[in-house]
Amino acid sequence: MKAAWDWALPRETVREERELVNFAADLGFDTLIVRRPTDEMVDVGHERGLSVLQILNGRPPSTFTDEHPTCLQEIHPVEEGILAAIADGPDGYHQLAHRWFPPVLGGDFYCFEQEESLRSVEGRIEAALDVADGIAFDGFGFRNHYACFCEACEGRRERLDMPRLEAIEKVGRDQLISTSERLYDHAKSVAPDAVITNHVWPPFRPDPTYGRDLRLDYCTQTIAWFYRPNWSKDRVRDEAERHARLAGEANTFVPFIGMHDEEGVRRSPGQLQIELEIALEYGDGHVTLCTLGAPHASPDHAAVVSDVLSTEAAG
Template sequence: MKAAVLVVMAVSLLVTSSSAQAQDEPLTLVGWGVASKDLDTFMAQAADVGFDALITGSLDPQFLRQAVEAGARHSIKIFTHITPMGHVKSAWTAAYPEQPIPWQVLSEDEQAAASFISAGRNIYLIPYQWGGEPIMTNEVLTTPAVCFSNLEARALLERMIDTVASVPGLEGLGFDGFGYQNYHRCYCERCQRLFEEFMKARPELGEEEASVEFFRDMLVGYINHLADYARSKRPDIKTTIHIWPVFAPEPLYGNRLDVDYCGQTAAWYTLWPQEKIAKYSRIICEDARRYYDRQTGVGMIGYYDRPGEFPVKDAAQVEMELSTMIENGCRRIQVCSTIHVINNEEIAGVFRRHFAQ
């Protein structure tokens, strides 16, 4: 009885001390997206809303240097991200013009779904989740990504990291688009062969369970390899990600990643109920250090001002989402897109109230 009381006391002390510590950390706001011109004006606007850091997708060293300089004038740190989608597509075409791009392979049903989703305006007429947790059977992303078992493609991403690591003053490297086009696996011949070898080595697992573990760990290993590679090039480089597209069997796998700032979706572009936002925020931020001390959990909120294409989020909705994330332990928050927030005065005001000094 006494021991049980002591355990309860010890647990409550631990909980109190960790949440008190979290509340002491400053609230920071990071945005995906940087304007392509008038950088100084843009950085001034971003600083006014309360952004501390921005993530661009440019790999042009000259643009990155300009962004770093403009950001520094307004105390905004700059990251640039790489993707296994468009970035690899252009790099592969330049490096191996005769060889097809080693895209991930979909099943026949998924391929048919991809064609249907891509046709006409279907994507806006069905309950499509844009790489977030799917509602429909066979929902897939319409953008292909390279297969994570292809090492030539991975080497092209390493060359991009070389470029990123060489830009003076750049805060760090971001990852975007690292996931499966069908949200769970790749069906190419090599992945199929590797998966069969894995199943032979782990006969205690059923096929479904084995698939989740094998393809999750392939994805995690791929991202962690690239993050390690970046640190081998520049030991002080910071790494960040937004987990997307979702890994449907385990949406919040992000704490398995050895990155500094792990962004996971806490409030998606489609309207999630408040209870889900609260629950996800707690998991993202409380479990961030389960595998790696380096990691800070980051809640991601989606905001697009594109009526007719994405659900409209008014100021009250954005306020509910942000305050729920903060009340449930998120001290660092990512939003996509920076530009849509800045350009909507009412929404910018909601962010300003939480983040501007």
């Protein structure tokens, strides 16, 4: 899979939808991952030999949060304090602190222990596969990166009769893995040929490598991140090598490169070229680039992407 994961390009009109799909195909991608693809986009994609997948987020719609307030993740009271302190602080605190992800995520996330949560996601999978060629799960993790503290999750841990920290790790990991298995099976029962992928996000602190055990066709794991400080060539290689070495039977590892087009965070064409080459080397020809903003705005970035992807295809 050579995927472009995009939300940056304009999609106001049918013409812009066609341009987006054609742009991804022209660069050499075979997969386009977007929010709410349309029939038009899927049709153009098929003309160009490109699969169009829908992003499905772990944040429930407001209709669900209104009806099922007890099916949402709960964080520890200490973390409510952290969240409030960060909200009162300067913009971009976690970048200031050189964290590549925030310590606690705001907003609502499904609790994976609840049957209603899983049924809700299954319904959204069915709706997505009415149009799209597949699903890309995003945001299926924990707000605090390790556990949910709702009554149901606390009860499950207490019944395990093991030390609390071990129970927290075990239940969190089991919830992430079993959720991916159930959703994968459901998607394949609806559309056996659907492509099922994800982006491993938010990270799971007790086991940062758990993505290898998620049931998916392709598991995209970050090797280069959106924000400054940029990851050095050595770090990008280390991340790619580690995920490739640990890859398991449950899915195919796909390196994920995150790059925005904003002033100050867009990396140079030379750096992007190095990252793409590392991705294709350790990803055995697979890569996901998120987003298409930089190649769309900069011919030099576009040339690097199409050159690396076409060289790899020829090689």
